[in-house]
Amino acid sequence: MPMKRRPVLKGIGGTVAGLSLAGCMGYFTGDDTSPLWHEFTDSEERTFESHLETFTEETDHDLEASGVSNMQDQLETALPAGDGPMSFTWAHDWIGAQHEDETLYDASDSIDVDLEGTYSEAAANAVQWKDNVYGLPYAAETVTLMYNKDMVEEPPETIPEMIEIMESYDGDDQYGIGYPGDAYHFSAYLQGFGGVLYDEDADELGIDDDAVVEGLELVRDSIYEYSPNDLNKDPNLSVFQNGNAPFVVTGPWNLGGLRDAGIDVGVAPLPAPEGGEPTPFTGVQMWYFTSRLEDAEDDVHDAVLDWAEWYTTTEDVATTNAQDHAMIPVLDSVVGSDDLGSDVDAFSQSVGMGMSMPASEKMDAVWDPLESAIDVVLGSGGDAREELESAAEQIRGSWE
Structure with missing residues (x-):
């Protein structure tokens, strides 16, 4: 399976307050047979519970759901054994x-939804693979810049403008930015000068292209030095949550937790580097349908599919998710609504700059070697090229 982009945030002395990624509806212990699995943050889960309650009231179905930690590991163990969920939520790149x-x-x-007539084109395409429909989409997402309004009057539009602000806060237990150091979060700038980490359509690896080298050098020279100099997510989120950094780069899943922690968070498009444009990986969140549905009882099978259809086609669900959690709607009847708020507008701008994460299984071999290279360059002073x-040599060898 692909890289995990949202692991549980375990920090020194405990979990980062309000940003835990496992929910409270129940944790997988080996015998959990809940049809629905999720890894929502605490604030997202509260909204999800409300939606599930409404679905139960409006239908004859009564589905159980479980918040799980380490979704990838749990699925890799459960599904081949015929256990685990009948549906789970994650981005499209696992398909x-x-x-x-x-x-x-x-x-x-089995579904009654006209994909192309109901969802955005990108979302409809994302849930299909080799002529199969493996789930239904409910939101688009990417990472973008968040800023502390008590520290930053106007968000920067360019990297030089951001550097000027970061320099004024760097030092004395303060940092210029919190920026989790993995390939997904860095993709905006790794691909910011025209490079592509992996071109799925052309089936070409691009991490050793000049443009990607330039992107990694930008991260090293203009961003990373203002961070906690730690690639792990927890320290980078903590410095922003604790009011010790004006900026953080993260996704909508952490927005509610940061605000619950008392930070007056603003959301802005990613600043542009000189001579380039940030090009982050984007994802489509979907309710996946698992192989357990093949042998499910008819009532359970229908309930799970009805849930996915209801959740992804109900305008109130899409609107609430957007307003409360900056989840970008992919339901055609809601896309572009004036009622979604400025957070969604900022994330939408970053999505508009980006490119869809490759869903090919070949991408699996890219993440770890790329992140090891990033680690050496940023953490040990290795040469980017x-x-x-x-x-790249390691990845191409594994493909062969």
Whole structure:
């Protein structure tokens, strides 16, 4: 399976307050047979519980749901054994690998939704793989810049403008920015000068291209030095949450928790580097259908599919998720609404700059070598070109 982008945030002395990624509806212990699994943050889960309650009231179905930690690990163990959920929520980029693992259920003949007539084109395409429909979409997402309004009057539009602000806060237990150091979060600038980490359509690896080398050098020279000099997510979120940094780069899943922690958070498009444009990976969140639906009782099978259809086509769900959690709607009847708020507008601008995460199983071999190269360059002072070329050689070798 692909890289995990949102692991549980375990920090020194405990979990970052309000930003835990596992929910409270129940944790997987090995015998959990809840049809629905999720890894929502605390604030997202409260909204999800409300939606599930409404669904139960409006239908004859009564579904159980469980918040799980380490979704990838749990699925890799449960689904091949015939256990685990019948539906779970995650971004679309797992679809290719799970197709190869035969852990998904093709609902082409079971759903009543006209994909192309209901959702945005990108969302409708994201839930399909090799002529199979493996789930239904409910939101688009990416990472963008968040800023503390008590520290920043106007968000920067360019990297030089951001550097000027970061320099004024860097030092004395303060930092210029919190920026989790993985390939997903850095993708905006790794691909910011025209490079592409992996071109799925052309089936070409690009991490050793000059443009990507330039992007990694930008991160090293203009961003990372103002961070806690730690690639882990927790310290980078903590410095912003504790009021010790004016900026953080993260996704909508952490917005509610940061505000619950008392930070007056503003959301802005990613600042542009000189001579380039941030190009982050984007994802489509979806309710996946798993192979457990093949042998499910008819009432359970129908309940799970009805849930996915209801959740992804109910305008109130899409609007509430957007207003409360900056989840970008993909439901055509809600897309572009004036009632979604400035947070969604900022995330939408960053999505508009970005490119869809590759869903091919070949991307699985890219994440770890690329992140190892980033670690050496940022953490140990390695040469960007040498490390990316070495990673590319390793990836191409694994493909063969």
